[in-house]
Amino acid sequence: MKPPPTRRTFLTQSSAITSSLLLGNSLVGRSTNPHALASGNGQGRAAGNEELRVALIGCGGRGAGAAHQALSTKGNVRLVAMADAFSDRLEGTLNWLAENHVEQVDVPEERRFVGFDAYQKAIDCGVDVVVLATPPGFRPIHFEYAIQQDKHVFMEKPVAVDGPGVRRVLAAAAIAKTKALKVGVGLQRHHQAPYLELIRRIRAGEIGKINLLRCYWNSAGVWVRERQPDWNEMTYQMRNWYYFNWLCGDHITEQHIHNLDVCNWVMNDFPAKAHGQGGRQVRTGLDHGEIFDHHMIEFTYPDGTKMFSQCRHIPDTRSEVNEHAHGSLGTVNFGRSSIEFSNGERWRFVDEYKDPYQVEHDELFAAIRSGAAFNEADYGAKSTLTSILGRMASYSGKEVSWEQALNSELDLSPTAYAWDAEPSSLPDENGRYLVPVPGVTVAF
Secondary structure (H helix, E strand, O other): OOOOOOHHHHHHHHHHOOOOOOOOOOOOOOOOOOOOOOOOOOOOOOOOOOOEEEEEEOOOHHHHHHHHHHHOOOOOEEEEEEEEOOHHHHHHHHHHHHHHOOOOEOOOHHHEEEOOOHHHHHHOOOOOEEEEOOOHHHHHHHHHHHHHOOOEEEEOOOOOOOHHHHHHHHHHHHHHHHOOOOEEEOOHHHHOHHHHHHHHHHHOOOOOOEEEEEEEEEEOOOOOOOOOOOOOHHHHHHHOHHHOOOOOOOHHHHOOHHHHHHHHHHHOOOOOEEEEEEEOOOOOOHHHOOOOOEEEEEEEOOOOOEEEEEEEEOOOOOOEEEEEEEEOOEEEEOOOOEEEEOOOOEEEOOOOOOOHHHHHHHHHHHHHHHOOOOEOHHHHHHHHHHHHHHHHHHHHOOOEEHHHHHOOOOOOOOOOOOOOOOOOOOOOOOOOOOOOOOOOOOOO
16 A cells, blocks of 8 residues: 655656546645646647537536636537536526526526436536536536546536545546546636736746735625425535535635635645634524634645635624735735835736636637647645645644645545435534534544
8 A cells, every 4th residue: 555645755646647536546746836737739629619518517606607607708609408406596597597698508408407416417418518516515526527528627616625525636637637628617816817917926026035925715704594494404404505514615615715726826836734723703503504604724835934824704803805925025915916015116907807707718618629738627626625724724723734634534425415315414402513623623
């Protein structure tokens, strides 16, 4: 049995990643170039203006938005299949898309699929591109199947909720590269003009050596869906998915990944370790499941650079969703698209720019048509792992290494994906779920 990968061994091992899609693939780790695309230059599956047939998997708000953006790309694009766990979500999104893309939506009843296996049926409808927008706990199995079936993929972030899921995505991503399949990941800041320009200036040395990074997702929080009398436990958790780790991964993963990803982008690397703290102070109701309402994490990169991270879901508190890079010659404020230089000068991005949610689809679909290399799955998976690393540190109260997070065997998925199956977290007799306790909880 081979030892788990370390930072030192990854660069030599990565060239030997097998074509296996086994859950426990152990030959993946941290790349020194998180934005490297696939090296292959295979031809797209629809050259020129040939029709690209799309399947939408996950018909919530983000799924509706992603499908709209896919249908708004240049060229002949048609939505032909849809899948969701719930019929009401599917029908609502279908009606909205049909109203806004009259000529591009062709999803008759026989290509509308509901249930846990709906994704397979939709992917098998002769489509070219699959949009994955379910709760992130499903992303590894959906992505894996799409790649097995030779489909191009756009998948929302995060791409997993635990170490086994990340490994599964990385293994499938490696296979996608061998097949010249194109993969986009919903970390849209990589397609946002001010961010791209600020990263360019950082790479050019304008703020000198990076000394410190800070990032935040502090807000009032998100929706809550109350339990209904006719819902069993699986239905309730699926409806209220944000508050269960097997579905969401906690808000440090579901939302804060955006900010952590930007810091990784700045560093062109991924953290070596993390420690921190968090808990539940305000969001403590029966409908708030098992996740924390705040985390504060100190990440350390291999060169010793620190990244200080905060995320909070508490009403009536200071809000900030932003990233800051402090260098020896100045500081970047990404949220303000600006640089404050140590000599007192200031630069700010003031040009108009296109919606990055649309741009990420424009560039993916252009790559499909041209055959250009395009695979964002690696850095999407590794930024996802960064957030999981932070959650492990917060839940356990211990310092956790990148290798411990990557090689963790803590699998959050349920024993079966079925309406009568038991989720991995169950309420007690009072309707409360087990909440992590730092110093007690084994989180990796």
